[in-house]
Amino acid sequence: MNETADRVLGGCRIAVLLATAAIQIGLSLSRLDDTPDRIAFAVLAGVLVVAAWWVLRWKPVPWPVALSGTVVVLAASTVAVWTLPPDRLLGDEDWASGLAGWHLLVLLLDRPAVAMSALVLQMTLTFVRQIGAAPTDRGEIGGMVIVGLSVLTFQAATLALIRVVNRRAGEAAEASAERDRQAHRKALAEEREADQRSRFAGQLGATLPLLAGLADRTLDPRDDAVRQRCALAATQLRRLFAENDDVPDPLLHEVSACVDLAERRGLTVTLAVSGESAPVPTAVRRELTGPLMTALVAARTQARVSVLRTGDEIRVAAITDGEPGVTVNGSGAVDVEWHALGERSWMEAKWRSRPN
Template sequence: MSETADRVLGGCRIAVLLATAVIQAGLSLPRLGDTADRLAFAALAVVLVVAAWWVLRWKPVPWPVAIAGAVLVLAASAVAVWALPPDRLLGGDDWASGLAGWHLLVLLLDRPALAMGALVLQMTLTFSRQIGSAPADRGEIGGLVIVGLSVLTFQAATLALIRVVNRRVGEAAEASAERDRQAHRKALAEEREADQRSRFAGQLGATLPLLAGLADHTLDPRDEAVRRRCALAATQLRRLFAENDDVPDPLLHEVSACVDLAERRGLTVTLAVSGEPAPIPTGVRRELTGPLMTALVAARSQARVSVLRTDDEIRVAAITDGEPGATANGSGAVDVEWHALGEQSWMEAKWRSGPN
């Protein structure tokens, strides 16, 4: 149940509690008779005070307390009803028959089925007093039934109305929360789209001078450095496209995109992956795959790429037959190392996902 619905139901509990207290003190107290009446009245007052301990703090009455209180209310009502002569039931002197039902609502408002059963049982005890007494004419019995059912119907309608209002409030709160979630998802999607447009624009801006140089023949495509620049630009664009894909494992998808383009250039690439996918921020994935792109572009014929994932660390490494790049730490979130291994180079980009 939503917090709003809880607050509404808590307010209803307090309203029923206050109404019951007013009825007991203002309407029932002046009609007390003998000692049995006073004992029953005191028992109902104790139940109301005990229930108020939770209700006034916006909490439902605990299950054991509610059950024990309901049993005491039914017993007190039976004592008061059976102390009256049958011809005075549900009349001016019968304060308990109607009051006990309100006490049951205070105790069992959060358990509507049980509350309804308790209300019916309480009114049945009153009818039993009439039926178990000396015979009465049909008119008296009919009048008793009509009055009793009127009291029961009003209390049951109050219970049903409170539950309907609470359910409607809960549905409205859930609908509002869903609208908020949709608005949040839309804002995130728009932010992601704007970031992608910015990234594409930046990448194209960096690529245009290369394309312009090739077009006006100031750059020679036979030059190894120019070819590496072209390969790097193509790999960056390919990885950028992969970043926008909706896949279960974004890091592996982007690494695979880099590997795929290297293979298209004629490199022999092996890819090893260990560990389960883990959520990685987009910016961190870019820093993990950036050095990999540099390593693959520098490779001459072969490369071994590995992705290692543990509970608190993500590593992307590559061993190639190309020259090592420069050691850098990116934004500080990812540590990058390059080392020469004879005629090969080793690169590793590492991000710690746990506490540093």
Template sequence: MGGGGEVGGASGTADHPARLATETRPTSGTTQGHATEPAASGEVAGTDSPDTTDLSARPTKTSGSEVASPRHPRTENPAAPPTTATGRAPGRKAPAETALTEPAAASTVPGDPAVRLAAAIRIVLLGVPAVIQPGLSLAPLLRHQAAYQPPLVADLAYGILTAVTALCAFWVLRRKPLPGSVALCGTLLVLVASSAATAALPPDSFFREPHWSFGLVGWHLLALLADRPPALLVALGVHTAAGVAQFLLGGSPTRTELGDAAIVLFAVTVFQLAIAGLIRLLDRRAGEAAAAAAGRERLAIRAALAAQAGRDLRAGFAEQLGATLPLLAGLADGTADPRTPDTRARCALAASQLRRLFAENDDVPDPLVHEVTACLDVAERRGVEVALAVSGDVVDVPARARRELTGPVLTALAAARTRARVSVLRTPELVRVAVVADGASEPAGSAAVPVTSHTRDGQTWMEARWRPE
């Protein structure tokens, strides 16, 4: 073989009498028993020219364990690629695995029911202080304006609460959650305004009509921290504790004042805590509903993928059988004579195509080598000695490209009479499959997988190339 060297010679006899599997070592350019020139970088040994290949030469014996198993050819990198629990290489993801991740990603889009519910809850909670503050709190503030000590503090507290409501509306009305910094600053402003308004109360006015800020501030906190339940509980506790402390420090309360304070504290705090609990419950139920919907979507995707895989499989079988049925019909009606070499070659090619089609649907770490091996099996059953050399790490090759890469191999092996050598080279930039066989054939290629072939003196050299996109 001229040029870059020849396919690694059949270096020893494996346990299967018909295939001689060899080890390709592109860096050295030599194989035990055949001295060759160093192969060029990225070249498959033995794929340049069919001029001087001697397929009739008997294989020489190699030492030790250099002969690979006929079912598992030795590769340049002996370490097998890591696989998952299902036997699939990590770089080769099944369509279902990709498709089934989509519902999880879709659960955070604005159209998700849970997201829409959370946005609606925020709008309702913001509407409560927006209505209560001017509707129920403004009148007591104006009515007791002269009693506050000083009145400006109460007015400033009212203005701060109004500003916080307007600030929250900027995000809430656009159906967006409040940023953490906005929620924190708003909470601090509300608590400070509440303490300031309470400190400005006249004597004997705690938890009564002049104390308009106590119940209102709780609604502001709900609007600010509805998405953060732990922070909401802490803020409500701080607000209540500050109000009670200011009430007790303002003087010795009478029994009537204590009773009024207890009623207001219980009614306002329990009601607002109940609202917080209801929000939490709705949020949990919405999450469960979203998870159930995602589960149903995953099941629907699985069913659709299974149906699509079934249709693709049936279409592939129908296409292959469409080429095989005329041969079977010819054998049945006698127009195809199985004693002729042409008919036997057609039968060998059809058998190899069907075997490759069956192997195409297997879930294995290295689909390309698995399908090439399936092509070799049929040739071995015809008594053809086949040597297989594999070099490089596993490359994810689409099914269509694998079909076009192995198609010329089928044609060359179907025409082989006694011996053939197959080499597979995988790099991140190029995948090459080459065959040298002692039989004349004309493999066809495509735009995605160009095929180069030469035939001389009854020997065929063929090479198919595919470049990852």
């Protein structure tokens, strides 16, 4: 149950507690007759004080306390009822029959089914006393049943109303929480969209000088360096498009996009993946795939790419038959290593989700 519903139910508990205390002191104290009545009254008052220890702190009465308190309330009510003459039951002198039900509500408000059963049992004990004590005519029995059912119905309606109010409060709180979640998701989506537009604009700004150079022939497309720049720009755009896709494994999807474009350029690329998919922040994925793009663009004929995920560490590595002219290093979050292996080059980008 959410916090709002808890607060509403806690307020209802306090209201029932205060109403019960007012009824016991204001309406029942003056009706006490003999010693058993006073003892039963004191016992009910003691139960109310014990329950107040939790209720006034906005907490439900613990189940063991509520169960034992229910037994005590039923016993005290039975003593008070059975000391009255049958013809006085449910009359002005019968203070216990109605009061005991309110004590049961205080104890069992959080357990509506048990509370209803206890209310019915308490009123049944009164009926048994009336019917079993002495012969009565049908009119007396009918009148007693009407009065008893009126008391029981009012208390049951109070219980039902509190539960409805509590449920509505919970539904309202859940609806409010859902609106907050939707607003949060919308804000995140707008933030991602703005970031994506910014990155597209930045990438386009970096690509325009290259396109302009090719258009005005200041750059020669037959030059290896120019071809590498074109391949890198295309790979960066392809990876940027892949970043915006909704896929279960974004990192592998973006690595595959880089590999796919390298294969379209005629490279023979093998991709090996080890380990289960793990969440990786977008910025970290960019830094993991940045060196990979540089390595693939520099490759002449073949490359071997691997994605290794073990525990809290993720590695993206590539062995190619070309040496990149400019190596791309990572930030403090991603460590990047470049090594020459004869006529080959080896690159590894490493990220730990929980740095030492």
